[in-house]
Amino acid sequence: MKKVFPLTKNQIKELKRRIKEIDDPRRWVVCSPLTGLCKGRGLYYLIDSHSYTMEFLRATLFKKREIAAAVGAALDRLRKNKRREPHKIKLVRV
Numbered sequence: 579m580k581k582v583f584p585l586t587k588n589q590i591k592e593l594k595r596r597i598k599e600i601d602d603p604r605r606w607v608v609c610s611p612l613t614g615l616c617k618g619r620g621l622y623y624l625i626d627s628h629s630y631t632m633e634f635l636r637a638t639l640f641k642k643r644e645i646a647a648a649v650g651a652a653l654d655r656l657r658k659n660k661r662r663e664p665h666k667i668k669l670v671r672v
Contacts, residue, residue, distance in 0.1 A: 605639035606646035608653065609666045620666070623653065634670060643667060 585593070608623040612628060621630035622637030631637055640646040648664035 600639065602641075603671045605641060605670050605671050605672050606643050607634050607637045607639060607668050608646055608650045608669050609634075610653075611663050611666055615665065620668075623649070623665075625649065634668070639670065639672065 594660045609620040610623070611620045619632070621632060622634045623629075624631055624632070624636065625638040650667055654664045
């Protein structure tokens with residue numbers, strides 16, 4: 579039978595940090611803003627189908643802002659029309 583050792587202080591601290599991160603209701607979405615008559619609205623990115631939706635609840639939610647910003651920057655580099663407004667990262671509470 580294997581002996582189970584107690585967790586170290588660093589392991590306990592890391593577990594508490596991960597639990598806090600999971601319980602946090604904040605998520606981030608990548609938004610492509612619409613211009614013209616639809617100001618304030620946008621298209622939200624769906625990473626699984628590489629497409630967009632107008633409903634942010636269907637969009638891909640990211641736990642970390644840095645990852646959402648990296649996806650938005652990658653999408654900006656893929657754009658053929660460089661004159662369009664860059665992707666924005668919006669905070670969503672779920």
